Amino acid sequence: MTGPRIVVVGSANVDLTVISEWLPSRGETVMADQLVRAGGGKGANQAVAAARAGAEAAFVGRVGDDDFGRGILRDLAREGINTERTIVDEQTHTGVALIMVDKKGENIIGIARGANGRLRPTDVDAAHDVIETADMLLLQLEIPLDTVMAAIGTARAAGVRVLLNPAPAPSTGAPRELTGGADYLTPNSVEAVQLLRAEGGEEPEALAGRLVESGAGAVILTLGAAGACICDGEECYRVRAPQVAAVDSTGAGDCFSGVLAVALSEGMELPDAARFAACAAALCVQVPGAQPSMPRRTAIEQLFEQHEPH
Ligand code: RIB
DSSP: OOOOEEEEEOOOEEEEEEEOSSOOOTTOOOOOSEEEEEEEOHHHHHHHHHHHTTOEEEEEOEEESSHHHHHHHHHHHHTTOBOTTOEEETTSOOEEEEEEEOTTSOEEEEEEOGGGGGOOHHHHHHTHHHHHTOSEEEEOSSSOHHHHHHHHHHHHHTTOEEEEOOOSOOTTOOOHHHHHTOSEEOOBHHHHHHHHTOOSOOOHHHHHHHHHHTTOSEEEEEOGGGOEEEEOSSOEEEEOOOOOOOSOOTTHHHHHHHHHHHHHHTTOOHHHHHHHHHHHHHHHTTSSSSGGGOOOHHHHHHHHHHSOOO
16 A cells, blocks of 8 residues: 655755753853764654654655755755755755753754755746645744645645644734645644734634634644643634653654645545654654654554553
């Protein structure tokens, strides 16, 4: 049996992660002993998460014509991900993320987006056949917004469902065409507030409900260790996540979105699919680095079977 076809249009980075006791404040230097260099970028992370969860995944993106870019293409191919529509851009460098993680697993991230910032609507046009034949299109917001909109347009015209992970969220709020183009929207609480330009302090149910009103088909608002709050236009409810000791939360949101796309494409109902994705994210936070921490299907299934839904 082959898995669902998931196409990701998005970013790819090399992540350089320093793991330290605490995160530095402005002007402070923190000494650390642990460095992790690994594949990252929300788009590539989601493609790896989907592939390890059983999808036939394809990645549409841009990398630089440098060692980092070549390494990314090699790593994605090793995961069985189709990179035929990933462009090697000779004009700029591969995206790089500088990350610091503290002993609670919390992080801060700075990104030089390089080639990711040059992914164009014409690149989406060139990948139209891959998008049109997919079971689901997976998007994030580390690439230009007009490219995201072009991908949404191509998918919707072909009747392909769209899962948008609106990260990082634009601080100026989200245009209705963006949220309205998503069958599934997976913000975290901070992103939900930014998308709505809300004041903060609202309950997750209120935020998710307002995002559904702004056009999204269903909103799965991720709550980290507390699971997720889901509003689908008819009702709002919560799903729980297994409680685990986190060492690095980097990529956990990507893991959730990638695995959710697989579960939904396989026909799982949304509450179970979200719980399945939450189990995957719980495994992800127990391993340092973004792509190295994406769990395999069997591990997700085992935790899903052990984990009580209520
Ligand atoms: O979501 C985590 C990712 O954000 C990291 O891998 C980093 O590259 C940034 O894109």
